[in-house]
Amino acid sequence: MAIQVQNAFQSDERNMAGAAMVDLRSDTVTKPTPEMRRAMAEAEVGDDVYGEDPTVNHLERRAAEIFVREAAIFVPSGTMGNQIAIKIHTRQGQEVICEERAHIFNYEMAMLAHFSGCMPRPIYGEDGILTWKEIEKRISPKIYYRAQTGLIALENTHNMAGGSVYPPEIADEICDRAHEMRLPVHLDGARIFNASVALGKPVREITKKFDSVMFCLSKGLGAPVGSLLVGSRNFIEQARVYRKSLGGGMRQAGVLAAAGIIALEKGPERLREDHENARFLAEGLASIRGIAIAPAKVKTNIVVFDISGTGMSSEEMARELAAKNILASGIGPQAIRLVTHTDVDRAACTRALEGIREICR
Numbered sequence: 041m042a043i044q045v046q047n048a049f050q051s052d053e054r055n056m057a058g059a060a061m062v063d064l065r066s067d068t069v070t071k072p073t074p075e076m077r078r079a080m081a082e083a084e085v086g087d088d089v090y091g092e093d094p095t096v097n098h099l100e101r102r103a104a105e106i107f108v109r110e111a112a113i114f115v116p117s118g119t120m121g122n123q124i125a126i127k128i129h130t131r132q133g134q135e136v137i138c139e140e141r142a143h144i145f146n147y148e149m150a151m152l153a154h155f156s157g158c159m160p161r162p163i164y165g166e167d168g169i170l171t172w173k174e175i176e177k178r179i180s181p182k183i184y185y186r187a188q189t190g191l192i193a194l195e196n197t198h199n200m201a202g203g204s205v206y207p208p209e210i211a212d213e214i215c216d217r218a219h220e221m222r223l224p225v226h227l228d229g230a231r232i233f234n235a236s237v238a239l240g241k242p243v244r245e246i247t248k249k250f251d252s253v254m255f256c257l258s259k260g261l262g263a264p265v266g267s268l269l270v271g272s273r274n275f276i277e278q279a280r281v282y283r284k285s286l287g288g289g290m291r292q293a294g295v296l297a298a299a300g301i302i303a304l305e306k307g308p309e310r311l312r313e314d315h316e317n318a319r320f321l322a323e324g325l326a327s328i329r330g331i332a333i334a335p336a337k338v339k340t341n342i343v344v345f346d347i348s349g350t351g352m353s354s355e356e357m358a359r360e361l362a363a364k365n366i367l368a369s370g371i372g373p374q375a376i377r378l379v380t381h382t383d384v385d386r387a388a389c390t391r392a393l394e395g396i397r398e399i400c401r
């Protein structure tokens with residue numbers, strides 16, 4: 041059986057519409073800026089497996105400083121960062137509590153089971169947000185004949201729940217109460233800087249109670265490749281071993297870290313613009329017949345909307361949009377996701393809205 045790869049070039053009509061592509065499938069599609077390209081070309085490098093790449097070391101040091109942690113490690117992808125963290129926090133045969141639509145559960149190739157030998161214990165949370173009250177009920181009783189809970193993993197912002205943001209007091213309470221029970225809490229903070237901008241609070245503050253945090257440079261921050269995992273010195277030492285085991289020991293990785301440093305230092309400043317564009321899209325979508333969305337819930341750069349009122353499937357809508365050089369992701373039979381980022385401006389968003397409006401008429 042052929043496995044389908046999501047690909048913009050599957051649409052034959054793509055090249056027939058004259059206008060430039062508006063790619064709203066994901067914030068991973070951003071291309072490195074000229075400044076990043078220059079930094080990559082000029083990066084000082086060494087063998088990072090020997091710990092000798094000065095640019096990687098600089099990036100890791102800055103990440104640790106910004107999150108006020110002892111250490112950080114540069115990994116090729118967010119998936120690798122999350123799965124290394126899960127491996128360190130758990131033992132085989134344990135359960136990991138996460139939200140039903142969590143990335144670690146749905147989009148990381150079942151590595152929770154494959155690599156860590158754990159079972160996900162997914163819980164539905166309104167807008168992807170879990171509360172201690174709901175989590176507490178699903179923690180295994182301390183009985184020898186029940187698989188034990190090994191970890192709680194939260195996602196902020198929550199991708200599939202429409203970029204929702206954890207209220208800091210809810211996340212803090214989960215961490216505090218979990219720690220009282222000696223349970224670690226990992227944060228999949230792929231888009232934690234989006235949460236930080238939406239809340240107007242620094243990342244160090246909204247992540248301080250988590251045992252480990254993964255965040256992506258390659259999403260809204262705009263780097264071509266890479267994520268970081270931050271935590272205690274001991275935790276990051278273990279992470280280095282697992283990164284190498286998984287084939288993530290990259291040699292002159294400074295060429296990537298150089299772009300990552302620019303993403304980390306300058307990327308957060310412009311996320312507000314993405315959030316404003318997402319809200320603009322949501323408000324426009326709300327006025328289109330057949331589309332269901334609550335614009336007030338759009339707090340960051342992700343817009344998820346229901347199209348069941350149009351009678352169209354997500355696949356049909358995505359195909360018709362692609363014919364107009366507008367790319368969107370179907371994330372359910374009748375749900376579409378749009379993600380704003382640095383390579384789509386307000387004019388591009390206006391064009392996307394017009395395209396959707398025409399299709400829905």
Ligand SMILES: *Cc1c(COP(=O)(O)O)cnc(C)c1O
Pocket residue numbers: 116117118119120122143144195197198199228230231256258259267
């Ligand atoms: C993108 C993403 C990741 C990591 O994805 P990679 O493609 O492996 O870098 C992890 N969690 C969430 C919520 C994400 O959106």
